Every structure is written in C-alpha cells, then in structure tokens.
Amino acid sequence: MSLLQIDQVSHVYKRRFQPAKTVLHDVSLTLEAGRCLGLLGSSGAGKSTLGRLLLGLERPTTGTIWFNGVDRHATQRPFQGDVQVVFQDSFAAVNPKLTAADIIAEPLDNFIRLKGEARQQRLVTLIEQVGLKATDLTKYPAQFSGGQLQRIAIARAIAAEPRLIVLDEAVSSLDMVNKRLILALLADLKRLHGLTYVFITHDIKAAEQLCDSFAILEQGRLVGHYPSLAAFDAATDPAVERMRQAKLAVHPRQRTIRKTQPNKG
C-alpha cells in the first residue's frame, strides 16, 4: 500500500466579489514510503495548494487524500505530527519571539511529551543533526542567518518523527552554497530517519538532486508524472521542456538572451 495516495483532488478558492478560482483540477498521484516526489511547476500552478492540502491546513473541495490508508481530512484534527512541513521563507516560518529551543520543542511538546533531561537531550540531538551547535538553542531567530534558520525549521520538522515532510520551496530562498548544503542535509536526514518527501519547487536542478520521482503541475492540472530520474531526464513532452528552459544556463555563453544583443565590448 502506498504511503500517500492523492485521489482525484480538486480545489476551489471561493472569493468575495469575484468568480471562484479552481486551483487544482482532478489531480491524482501516489507516493511510496521512503521516496521523494518532486512537485514541479511555475508560480500559480497549484503546487503550494496541493502542499497545504497534504498538510491538512485546507480540505480539498472534491477528492480524497489517503495517507497511510486513512482519509486525511475525515477527522476534525488532521494534525498528528506524521506530516510535517518546511517552508520557503525561514524568517516567516518561525516566531521571532521564541528561542531556537522553543521552536524545535513545539512539535515535541505536542506529540511526544518528553520531560526535563530527556527533552533537553532530544533538543541537543536534533539541533546537532541539522549541523548546528547545542549552544545555538538559546538564540533567537534574529541571531541566525537564513540558512541556519532553515536548518532550525528542518529540526522542527523532524522533531516529532514524521513519516512525510512537505518541503514547500524549502531551498528556493537560499544562495547556491546553502542550497547545496541544505539539499545534502535533507538527503542525509531522509536516509537516517526513513523519511518520505514531497519536494515542491520550481527549481528543476534542485529537484533532480533530491528527488526520485517527478510530477509537473500546470495551471492546476497534472501534466506529467515520471516514476524515476531516468524517465524524467528522457522525457521529451512539452511540459518538461518548458520546465527545462526555465533554468538559467550554466555557462554564460549559453545564455541565449545575449545572442540577440549587439556586442558592446
């Protein structure tokens, strides 16, 4: 049985004084445990909405999301700690008034309920697993860089031992160096904890580095689903091509934009 099964999910945002907007049309996907699904698409394609549905922050207008054989939205309290999230903007994703320890401890206190020494020990383990020091636990978000703060958000996401983590543009705001480091960290943690990822991104290179299956959304519709990196690389359909063209060339000479301009130098 698949860990995650998205079954003909559609989602409509009702708006005041404007016609309702359908952001997802009949999306169906399955994801096996221990794998990483890259959810690709440009802005407004419905990637993040699908992420919010997986998290339980919203319920789909029609269709069902089966998680571990259970309808994710059948209960009033879908938040059981088994699905976690890492957001794009790490500064917005943590409460500026809390210390790193408080931030990481939130899911711990809600789901695992450790006390005293064991709790402290767990916090130290978690922050060290994401490559920070135990002394960082007493710091406030303003004292961290964006990359460090993203590590804290990751520590919070793995704290309650989830099965699935939704990475919503988790590396999109980082510089190239941090992006590589965080992707490597995510890959390590996935092995270490046996995690499953849904990696929402518009960055095809980042997705190729972390994911082993790929889905492309365009205007709320699933336009491509590739079960392996090889299949994705070999794919030639227009949706994949459009995603590939969206990335910047590695070498400056390959930038097509330059070719059309007169050389002033």
Place this chain on the structure above:
Amino acid sequence: MNTPLPATMIRSRYTPLLYLCAFVLIGMAGVALFAPWIAPHDPNLVDLTQKLHGPSSAYPLGTDQLGRCLLSRLIYGARISLGCAVLIFIASLAIGLFVGTLAGYRDGWVDQLLMRLCDGVMAFPSLILVLGLVGIFGPGLKQVIIALMLVQWVYYARMFRGMVMTLKTEAFIAAARVNGSSSWKIIRTHILPNILPPLLVIGTLEMGWAIMDISAMSFLGLGVQSPTAEWGAMIHEGKSYIRTNPELMIYPGLAIMLVIISFNLVGEQLAERFGVSKTMK
C-alpha cells in the same frame, strides 16, 4: 538617506525630553499613589476665612473660592484622573483584546457579528455616544467610566482584529498548526507576544485621551461630582472666577496639559522605536 541607522544611533534618539516626560509621568503616578502623605491639607476642608488667598507658606498654590488648599486638591485630583484613566484603559483593552482576537482568529460569522457591532458603535462620534450613555446612566464618575469603556473597546477590538488577521497568515502560524498546537496555544505563544509591543505604544497614547475624556466629562458636570477633587471638575468650579482668580483654572489646566503631553511624547518615541502606526481611530 534610506539606509537604516545603526542600533547605537537609534538609541541616541531617545532625547532628554523623553526622560523628562517619563519623569513627569512617574512623578505624577507617585503623587497620586501617596497623596495622603504628600498633600499639606485635606482637599475637601472648607475654610471660608481663607478663601481666594494667593500663595503662602501654608497654602503653596493658594486657596479656592471655598478656602480649600489648591495644591492638595491638585494632588488628590491626580489620583482620580490617572486612576480612572488606567482603569478605563485596562478594562477597554481587555474587552477589545478578547473580542478582536476572537474575531480575527475565527473569521466567518463570529467575525461578521462582532465587527458589525463595532461598526454600530463607531458610527457615532465617541464624545456624543459617551454623553448619550451618561444621559441614560445619570451623571457620576462610575457611570462616566462605564460609558467611556463601552465606547473605547471597539477601537481596540478593531485594531487587534487587524493585527491578528495579518499574523494569522504568517507561515509560523501554519507551522504551529501542523505541529499540533491548539488554537489557544497558538494565540498564547504565537499571537499575543507579537502584538504586545504595539500595545504598549497605543496604550501610552490612549492614556492621554482617557485623561482628557474624564476631565472633559467632569468639566461638563457629568463626571466627578462636587466636592471631590478632580482636574476637570476643578476647572469647572473655577470658571466663575476666571476674571479675578484665573489660577483656579490655570493650575488644573496645566496639570492636564503636562500629563497629556508627557503621555503623547513618550508614546510617540515608543512608536518610533517599535515602528508602530500612531493612530487607531
């Protein structure tokens, strides 16, 4: 010059004036608290043989038309003016915080109902509404306090609703929900601590307004009743002697001005410090 100033330079913008204002407010609070020990005379002791005297060693600011010590009346007046302002502020803040947080956090019909209620109250100019309520309840300090509270809370509710609604869309609130925090815990640990700094600013600015409102009501003869000493009431009583003894009105007027200016200047500095918009009406 859009580059942000370094922290040390921001700190240096705390002018001596701010310290002076803070000193005035703390001094006033001290005077109000320890009035019985500081005042040279009983503020309500009538001595017609001493009426309308100028300053003397026994009466540092002179006496009023009934021979009561002006300084003592000012000191006791601080008690009522400041005390009631604090009371109105805390009570209306508490109601506004509760209603605003509830409306902002639980949108839908709860929000609609509470906000239409606020709209109804805000549709009237607040002074007229207070006058109307006092007209219903009858004159008296207690009635004025209740009326001011009933009118003031809507502005707090509106403001807190806006702040909560903005905060609610922050990613850390979504993360807190995913992390299994209950609504109450989210409000307590994520929302309230983040609306506290603006609260401090608004509170300081509003305190000045509350003192003004109480004094205004007393001046109109609706609030504090004779012979209780209160600044607005003192101006009211002294207005018959404006040609011969203007100090009867000048001293309480100065006291009101000093306190309100101090509250406003401190509030403005805090607003700058925390980057909060200064108006809520």
